[in-house]
Amino acid sequence: MTVLVAGAGPAGLVVAAELALAGVEVTVVDAAPRRFAHPRGFTLSARSLELLDRRGLAERFLAEGPVVPYGMFLPGMGLDFSAMDTDHPYALGIGQNRVEELLEEWLAELGVRVRWGHEVVDFSQDADGVDVVVGEERWRASYLLGCDGSRSIVRKRAGIGFPGVDATSYGLIADVEADFDALATGEVLVLPRPGYVRIVLDEPEPRTGPVELGYVRELLHARLGREVPLGRPLWLSRFSDAARQAESYVRGRVVLAGDSAHVHPPAGAVGVNVALADAMNLGWKLAATVSGRAPDGLLQTYHDERHAVGARVVRTARAQSLLGREDLSPVRELVAELGAAAGTHLAELVTGVDTRYDPRIPGDHPLLGRLAPNLAVEVDGRSTTVAELLRPGRPVLLDEFGGMLIRPDGHVVWVADPETLTAALRTWTGP
Ligand SMILES: Cc1cc2nc3c(=O)[nH]c(=O)nc-3n(C[C@H](O)[C@H](O)[C@H](O)COP(=O)(O)OP(=O)(O)OC[C@H]3O[C@@H](n4cnc5c(N)ncnc54)[C@H](O)[C@@H]3O)c2cc1C
Structure with a gap:
């Protein structure tokens, strides 16, 4: 019986590839007709590159973009990656869509093709498997993986609680044709596509519906106090500082990974990286479980380990988001001072390089629970x-x-x- 993966984002692609690598039959469906061609995220962290290295893939990714030995923690506070304890002391600049294309290629090499335009609509599970409604059809799977993003149907239908905090601030992202120098504010990034920039703006109040370019112009004018010509938009989107985490990552034969298990403000720009690390943790454990050779409780360690990491990610992203507030600039300055004194602590926290799992066997060797060095x-x-x-x-x-x-x-x-x-x-x- 197949394992059914709902969602072909970074989480779904990696967990499917890990299952295929272990010889487990896997089917990947995605509700979208095709891959979203525009990059939402732009960076892969040191830990993601280390994990990709463990499957012989890092070089393919490194060939795609520049590496930079620093990142941003807060407005006005950078992070130095160069002294981190890692083989990759930098961040790789690479569009999320390109990351997904490369992962999909890897999956295809392992013999699995994504079935686009197949939406998981509902399911019910019993002791031996899961009946899944995909579009108009009913499929039977041994496990259903909810890698279907923050609004996860799988999480909702499984009745898994998603406690956390509601949004208190709202923002929009506009990837548009514009002159970077004319904008010259801290909230603008250069896009990989020449002539285009990413503008990030706070919204004074929550709005729903599609973002209009006219509204972006209006907010930009209010912020800069002057007109800036904006050309063709590539992508207009909204975000908020809502932060939530699934109370359980495993419920019977349903397992969550990536954004379906945790959402947080985009401040840290870590979502792809956390999704990838969830999937690497889950894949081999589920493969062993499906094949009947897993030790007791192995799958539950996925929840134990990744829920703890996810809680830390959510907490850090919330702190970054809150510290961005205008009236907190003295606290921000103090945090910047503490951060500088703490050496690589914050850099290794946000990149996941300090991840340590409980080895569950007593011992005090400093390597226990850590990613093994690439000796x-x-x-x-x-x-x-x-x-x-x-x-x-x-x-x-x-x-x-x-x-x-x-x-x-x-x-x-x-x-x-x-x-x-x-x-x-x-x-x-x-x-
Ligand atoms: C503006 C922005 C900037 C960001 N910048 C960064 C960054 O720089 N670095 C970073 O690491 N992260 C960044 N992120 C976060 C990152 O995009 C997400 O965390 C990441 O995409 C999560 O991966 P995922 O596989 O869990 O889910 P997703 O990428 O959301 O994939 C979920 C997939 O499931 C499919 N799906 C949904 N419902 C169903 C269904 N019912 N049946 C079948 N398929 C379904 C969807 O079509 C989608 O393809 C950013 C996010 C945003 C919005």
Whole structure:
């Protein structure tokens, strides 16, 4: 029976590829007729590149855009990525649509094609599987993955609560043809397409319906106190500072990943990266569960680990959004001072480089729970690297550091203690 993935955004594509890599039958559907061709996000973080490296994909992505060793935490407060503990101490500038195209290519190489124009409308689950209504048809799946974005039908129909805070401020994004120098304000970014800029503006009150270019002109005029010529719009959209997180990422045979599991203000620009890390954490665990070789409780560790990370992401993005308020500039200045004193702490927090999962086996080695460093190692007389060994998506047991067990997603779960090796293998790889 197939695993059905609803949604072919970053989360759905990566989790589907991970399942296919493990030899699990997977079907990916997306309600949209085709991929959204415009970039919503623009950056991949150091941790995303490290995870892509573990599947031999980082070079394809790095060939696509410039890398920059810094990012922005708050208006007027940058982050230095160059000293982070990572193989990729920078952010990659790459449009989200291009990220998705490359992921879809990887998925196709693994033999899976996205079925565009197929909407998941409803479902019901029982002990053995899930009956899913896709368009007008009924399909049977072993698991249903809700990778269907922030308004997730899968989350709603599964009855999974989505507690959090309602929006208190609103903004709009306008990707338009305009002269960057004429705008010259902190809220403007240059788009990868020459002659176009991204303008981000606060809205005085909530509005619904499509954003009109005339309204953008009006708000821009109010902000700058002068007229700026705006040409053809590419994409006009709204956002808010609402922040919510699914109370459970796993309910029976329904699993959530990416924006369906968490939404937050766009301040940190981390959504694609968190979706990708959710999917890398989930894929191998679900593959083992579907194949009947998973140790007890393995799938639940996906919720435990990623819900904790998601809560931290939501909290950080809310803090960034709140600190952007005009009247909080003294607090912002203080945070900037503390941030500078804290070395790489904030940079490693927002990029996910500091992610550590509970190894569930006692031990105090500093690598436990962390992403294994990409060491050069020798296996059967052949020189290779940790990343290369992880490429097939299977666990790796090495001699380094007196012995090290690495999960398929690259995280270290056992180091050097002969007393606990059997328990670690049982916990993470099965009997
Ligand atoms: C303006 C803006 C800027 C951003 N900038 C950044 C950035 O710089 N860096 C970053 O990392 N993130 C950024 N993000 C966040 C990022 O876009 C999202 O977090 C990311 O797309 C989430 O991926 P996902 O796979 O969970 O969901 P999505 O990308 O939303 O994909 C969900 C998919 O599910 C499909 N779908 C929906 N309902 C159904 C259904 N019922 N049946 C089948 N399919 C369905 C949709 O068509 C869609 O293709 C930005 C977001 C916005 C809005």
